[in-house]
Amino acid sequence: MTKTMIGVIGGSGIYDIDGLQDATWQSVESPWGAPSDQILTGTLDGVPMAFLPRHGRGHVHSPTTVPYRANIDALKRLGVTDVISVSACGSFREEYAPGHFVVVDQFIDRTFAREKSFFGSGCVAHVSVAHPTCPRLGDACYAAGQAAGITIHKGGTYLAMEGPQFSTLAESKMYREQWGADVIGMTNMPEAKLAREAELCYASIAMVTDYDSWHPDHGEVDVTEIIKTLMGNADKGRALVRGLPALLGADRAPCPHGCDRALEFAILTAPEARDPALMQKLDAVAGRMLTASS
Template identity: 45%
Template structure:
């Protein structure tokens, strides 16, 4: 069943659930349908920024009402630089989501973060070039603070603890987000690693994380290392290699999400507090 909405719902029953989903999951490459929902419905919601990447799936996971959105759309319709990030985040927000668990495939920029490992990053560097980065295009001017804790610690802690039970998991790391859709040159990869001091590389974190912060939403990411970027010359990164690793680890990722969901706090006030002093 697909519920079609042209404006934000006023009551949960419009979504076929007893309460609004306070937690959202954004699936990355290879995670288009989590397959862990009970009594799931699909919601197509129009936003001022167009339609999101796909319909939002809402249902119960581990007893909790949760929303799920595949970042690239089912069938991987959207490349990283064409994802409708503003529509995605706005749609989740208007459906009631206030905290996000995101999943991404990344490359490694260091030998000890090996393909197959999970990383729960704590910092990022933005090297994207041509995306829609903000909801505040005017006339109101807002400067959002994100630097000290871009990834919400309460979510990070849960992801590290749960993921470590099933897979080698690294607590912390700096994610550099590049424009894509091409992969880095050898020279660029060396700069990201040796000059910028980054640990993992991907194409989808920004502006997703920025937009969530602008709406006072909490955000945590579990990243699956699929390759060594160009760090290991005889193991060049390819789209095929990324997909293969995601396929191998997808069941573990689903298990981690299912066990993490009931442990994420229902309310984390500090995420919304960032907006109190942000606007001029």
């Protein structure tokens, strides 16, 4: 058994967590650059928590410029074991209405202007993201959402687009009708892939703000309406997060789905051929495996 530490990455509209005891904003240095902001740490119902505003307080980072590698690395350095991503999304399903939440379990990655891995020349690794989220953690988020009175749906495919512009009507129809996506957003990739490389359990909560542009009765995305829905969703998101410590508990067994052992057979580069400079940068993300093989 190890100790649970919950990390929350808050998307648009969520810039803090209510009820944290001994709450402190602290700077965390990362060899992958500066994280989006300082990280708010404290305890909630006896369980350590860390909160990172994905876009920074004041919303200073666009989806493309969010420092995803630094964010995941910084959470890992703090001792986070379980990462909950909370983000605003559009919906491709009539039944996933604005104000509803979706526990995402699959992704289609259409981003193209972001660094997507901690590994590369000097240390090659291939992790599986066939199942990119942790079912155990997703179940806890679903239960917390239900307990908070939120209309929450279990399971859904998130289409990650580059942005920052919203979809064209043709794209929206294609993603919905031909590709079978359920929600669309701009920030969960490469975040989910990096969490898997860092051997962190990861769950994604999509907070629906709009119907993208496919819906015949809603037309194009209206930012004013999105912001209005976003504010209500932010309160619901904080309520969901408040219920997680009681569900996850202070003590943590190894992940039954192997998220915390994702690098077990993933690193291919022989120890003697690894780049020392990259090894130093990987000390938090892959320290467990690198120490074992050195």
